Amino acid sequence: MKYPLLRSLLTLGALALACSCSDDKSPNSGESSFVPCEDAWYLKDYGLLMYQDLKVTDLSGNEVGKLVPVQGTLVAIVKDLSGNTIIPQVDLATTPVLTGDPTKCNANPKPQPSTAISSCIDAWYLAATKNYLLYADLTVTDEAGTQVGTIVASSGSPLVNIVDLSGKPIINNIDLNSLTLIHGDNVRYKILEPAFHLKDATGDYVIYQNTVVTLPDGTPIGYADFATGAIKTLDNIATITTTNFSTLPILTPGGKCVDYAGVVASSSSTNPIYSSSSVYNPPNPNSSSATPKSSSSKPKSSSSAPPPSSSSAPVTNQCPTIKTKGGGGSGWATRYWDCCKPHCSWPEHAHGNYSKQCTNKGKNENTNWGDGSICSGGSQMTCTSQIPFTIDGCTEMAFAFAAVPAANGGQCGKCFQLTFTGTGKYSNDANIKRLKGKKLIIMATNVGGDVQQGQFDIMIPGGGVGIFNGCSSMGWGSQGAQYGGLLSDCETETKYAAGKYKSCLTEKCNKSFANDEQARKGCLFLADWMGAAGNPEHNYVEVECPQVLKDKY
Incomplete structure (x- = not known):
C-alpha cells in the first residue's frame, strides 16, 4: 500500500541499489542465518542490512534503526529507533548489496489489530506502547477514536513522526508502508457522555458509568454489572457477554467516530479534552457508577443573597468591585x-499570558513553559495554589x-x-x-x-x-x-x-x-x-x- 495522501508533504530523492555490487557475496558462515526477502545494502563491519523502505535491521531481521537519506544524493545517515546517529555517513553507491529472496517476504507479517479495534473510516494501525490509529487528515487517535496527536512529516524522508497535542514527540520514524490498513466500517457511536466501548464476538456496545448499555445507535439493550464484569439483558436475567471493564477504551465527545448527543451525568467535565495531556487512563468501574x-x-x-445582577457594584462592602465587559448567557x-499542566501554560495557547504551572506535587512554581505535562510523562502540573x-x-x-x-x-x-x-x-x-x-x-x-x-x-x-x-x-x-x-x-x-x-x-x-x-x-x-x-x-x-x-x- 502506498500513501499518496502524504505526497505533498513528503519528498525523497530517488534511491537506487547500486548495480555495480552484483558480484559481492553474501555474508560468510556465521552471518548467513538471515536471508533478506528483498535486496538490501549490507554493512559487514556493523552487521546491518539496509532496505529501500529505509528500514535497518540486524542479520536476524530485527529492526534496529532507520536510514535517513541526504536529499539528492546516494549518501545516507543510519540512526537508531530513538533517532540517535549510529553511522554518520554511508555511501550507498559503494555499499555491497545482498540479493533478496521474495519467498521470505511473509516471514514477518504486519501486526494485525484485534477484532475489537475498528474505525468508521480507513486508518493505519500502529501497535506500540499503546494502540494508535493514523488517519489521512494527519490526526492520530487512540483505539477509541480520541485524538491524541498528529502526523508530522520527517524532513527529507518518507518516514513520519507522531507528536502529541502539545507538539511533543511520541514516536519517530514511522514507515506507513509497514503498517496495517484498517478499512472503515462506517459505524458511528451516539453517546451522551464519556462511555466504555466493547466490541467482541457478541456485538458492539457502549457502556455508561450509570450501568446502562446501548448499541452504537443509542438503543438500550442491557445493564453492566461492574462487580462481575457481566453485561446483562434489560430484564437483568440473561448474560449477554462478560469483560474486564477497567481495560476497555473510552469513547469521548469529539472522538473520531463519535456523535455527541448531550450530557446526562452529574459529574465533572463531560468532555475533558481541553486538558493539557494527551494521555488517558481508563476509569475504575468500581470507584463509582450511578447516574x-x-x-x-x-x-x-445565606439569607442575604442579593438578586442576580451584572452591576459593577460590590456584593458586600468587603468584596472587590467587579466591572462587567458585556457578552453573556x-x-x-x-x-x-x-x-x-493547564492548557494556558503551553506557549502555543498562552500567547505570553501564562497560567502558573508547578512541579513537586503542585507546590513549586516553574517557568519552563515548554516542559511536558505530568499527564503525558512530563513534570509540570496544576498548582494547588x-x-x-x-x-x-x-x-x-x-x-x-x-x-x-x-x-x-x-x-x-x-x-x-x-x-x-x-x-x-x-x-x-x-x-x-x-x-x-x-x-x-x-x-x-x-x-x-x-x-x-x-x-x-x-x-x-x-x-x-x-x-x-x-x-x-x-x-x-x-x-x-x-x-x-x-x-x-x-x-x-x-x-x-x-x-x-x-x-x-x-x-x-x-x-x-x-x-x-x-x-x-x-x-x-x-x-x-x-x-x-x-x-x-x-x-x-x-x-x-x-x-x-x-x-x-
Whole structure:
C-alpha cells in the first residue's frame, strides 16, 4: 500500500541499489542465518542490512534503526529507533548489496489489530506502547477514536513522526508502508457522555458509568454489572457477554467516530479534552457508577443573597468591585481537578499570558513553559495554589479558576462572573436553591473547544480526575468518581439524599487530602461555600479580572 495522501508533504530523492555490487557475496558462515526477502545494502563491519523502505535491521531481521537519506544524493545517515546517529555517513553507491529472496517476504507479517479495534473510516494501525490509529487528515487517535496527536512529516524522508497535542514527540520514524490498513466500517457511536466501548464476538456496545448499555445507535439493550464484569439483558436475567471493564477504551465527545448527543451525568467535565495531556487512563468501574442527578447538602447558609445582577457594584462592602465587559448567557457549572499542566501554560495557547504551572506535587512554581505535562510523562502540573477561595467578609462572592468553552469567547486569562440561579442542570434540591444569587468569579486557565456553550468546569480538588488522571502521583487518597469525584460518590452512597451530601463530602475531603492542607481547603470549598451543590445553573457575563485572581493566575 502506498500513501499518496502524504505526497505533498513528503519528498525523497530517488534511491537506487547500486548495480555495480552484483558480484559481492553474501555474508560468510556465521552471518548467513538471515536471508533478506528483498535486496538490501549490507554493512559487514556493523552487521546491518539496509532496505529501500529505509528500514535497518540486524542479520536476524530485527529492526534496529532507520536510514535517513541526504536529499539528492546516494549518501545516507543510519540512526537508531530513538533517532540517535549510529553511522554518520554511508555511501550507498559503494555499499555491497545482498540479493533478496521474495519467498521470505511473509516471514514477518504486519501486526494485525484485534477484532475489537475498528474505525468508521480507513486508518493505519500502529501497535506500540499503546494502540494508535493514523488517519489521512494527519490526526492520530487512540483505539477509541480520541485524538491524541498528529502526523508530522520527517524532513527529507518518507518516514513520519507522531507528536502529541502539545507538539511533543511520541514516536519517530514511522514507515506507513509497514503498517496495517484498517478499512472503515462506517459505524458511528451516539453517546451522551464519556462511555466504555466493547466490541467482541457478541456485538458492539457502549457502556455508561450509570450501568446502562446501548448499541452504537443509542438503543438500550442491557445493564453492566461492574462487580462481575457481566453485561446483562434489560430484564437483568440473561448474560449477554462478560469483560474486564477497567481495560476497555473510552469513547469521548469529539472522538473520531463519535456523535455527541448531550450530557446526562452529574459529574465533572463531560468532555475533558481541553486538558493539557494527551494521555488517558481508563476509569475504575468500581470507584463509582450511578447516574448522578446532582447534588447538594446542608448549605452553609445565606439569607442575604442579593438578586442576580451584572452591576459593577460590590456584593458586600468587603468584596472587590467587579466591572462587567458585556457578552453573556446562561449555562451550568461542572467540576474537575485532573492535576494536568493547564492548557494556558503551553506557549502555543498562552500567547505570553501564562497560567502558573508547578512541579513537586503542585507546590513549586516553574517557568519552563515548554516542559511536558505530568499527564503525558512530563513534570509540570496544576498548582494547588489555584484552588477556589473566598475573602473574609465577602460571603456571597467567591473566586476560582476554570475551563471555559471556546464557544463563549474563552481565552486564556479571561474572567467571567457566574451568578447562580437556584436551579440545577439535573436536580433542583434545596442545596442548589440556596445558591441563588451567589456569584463565582472565574478566570480561564483551560479553554475547551469541545466544552459545551455555557458550561464552565470549575477547578476543585476532588472534583473528578476525568480522562487524564495526573493526580495518581500526588499521594492523595481516593478521588471518587472519575467524573464528579467525591461529591458524586456521596450522591450514590446516600441514595441521593441531598441533606446528607455536605457531611459526607466534608468527611471525604478531610480523609482524601489529610496530607495536603491546600488541596483539602479547595475540596471543602464545594462542601462549604457551594453547600455541596452539584451542577448548578447560572447566568454568566464577561468581567474585568479582579486583582485577587490575577495574583494567583
